[in-house]
Amino acid sequence: MTTILIVGAGPVGLTLAAELARYGIGVRLIDRSPRATETSKALVVWSRTLELLDRMGCTRGFLEAGLRAHGASIRSGATVLGRPRFDDIASAYDFALMIPQRDTERLLADHLRSFGVAVEREVELVGFTQADDRVEARLRHADGREERVATPWLIGCDGAHSTVRHGLGVAFGGATQGDDWLLADVRLEGAEAPPPDEIATYLHRDGPLVVFPIPGGRARIVATRGRTDPAQRRPDPTLADVQALVDRRAGGGFRVADPVWLTNFRINERKVDAYRRGRVFLAGDAAHIHSPAGGQGMNTGMQDAINLAWKLAMVERGQAAATLLDSYSPERTAVGDMVLRNAGRLTDMATLAHPAAQAARNLALRVLLGLHAVRERMATTMSEIEIAYADSPLSRGPGAGARWDPQQDAGPPPGSGREPLFVLYAADPARGAALAARFPALLEPAPRTPPDGSILVVRPDGYVGLSAAGEAWDEAERYLHALAAVPG
Known part of the structure; x- marks a missing residue:
């Protein structure tokens, strides 16, 4: 049996490996890290991803481990500008499933093991070359031993600093935004804390503050902290820093306590032009990274993996012509462009600096979010159920490329x-x-x-x-x- 080599055992690599294994394709999934993700990181699984997990046969575990957020609020201090509801999403999964990435990876790894495949940890890709019918890869193990393997296909699911992407020499076009952002996983205390099934965004003249619910009575706070010299590293925030931001931007009324993760980050918006070079593919953050606004990143990457898996499986099994694989890059590149564009717009809207622009934004939001059609459109876009492949080489006829409900x-x-x-x-x-x-x-x-x-x-x-x-x-x-x- 030929074995496909996947580099990177985050949610994207795990999804791809599990799908290939389900279809009876030999697969190796390697990761240089000695252990799986231990922090919450990506927090939300959206409706379309849950529908696709149904096909994989593992939705139930996610639903049992996650928290269902039924809506969002957009606020200016104590004033609620609008409340989009996820109940408007035209899916059986009409909610945002809040689940820490460590649990997403655990559930996907369990699903992968049900097919007899385990992640090979502390195994690193150090180089590769392509031939007409295979990829020759060099792997390094924890003890320094090097291994040479031949694989029909190599897939880089190895994140923003992808070794596979660097090996291809493809440009990762885009930019890093100047603002520092704070991330804090905490508990909220106080009667004025946002509801535990709601994603709350507080717009403020100093910048936004967003509260995401997390299972187990916890919450994540994300907020801008202003700009520093890119060459300098801002110290990690303290609980007092987080409380000061909550008091100023959310009007106080609730307290933060019991932190488990306090850090800073900067937003990168980058993407490759094509997700395939010969027998090598890119998926997830190896191909596209963008603002966390909307929580689309992990979902988009997992959907990259699902899109690629069935095509690789059909070609490897001799069910379909190899030209089927030509559809992966144009389909997912178009989606990546759309997600990058939408996330960037949300971030730009939330971080407007001029007081007049902020006032106009708040007034427009209050009016627009009073319209059911606008709230429904926001929920539908975030859920990713409207993603379609109308311009795909696989789409023929009126309505082709649309999601089958x-x-x-x-x-x-x-x-x-x-x-x-x-x-x-x-x-x-x-x-x-x-x-x-x-x-x-x-x-x-x-x-x-x-x-x-x-x-x-x-x-x-x-x-x-x-x-x-x-x-x-x-x-x-x-x-x-x-x-x-x-x-x-």
């Missing part, structure tokens, strides 16, 4: 089996079964009933690949013929 299908989610297969939806079950029989490596054998009279082909990751008229059987056949490793 799991709630409109009585059957199991596409892609939830032990092999990646497209799902055919056709009003004529006999002709649908005949088409599926001609492409058994691509399609589930039994067609499903479409919501209307059209022919639909839904991808293993739950997006519409083909949308065609109910009698356009030739079009459906051409679409599948182009995907097939051995045309039907």
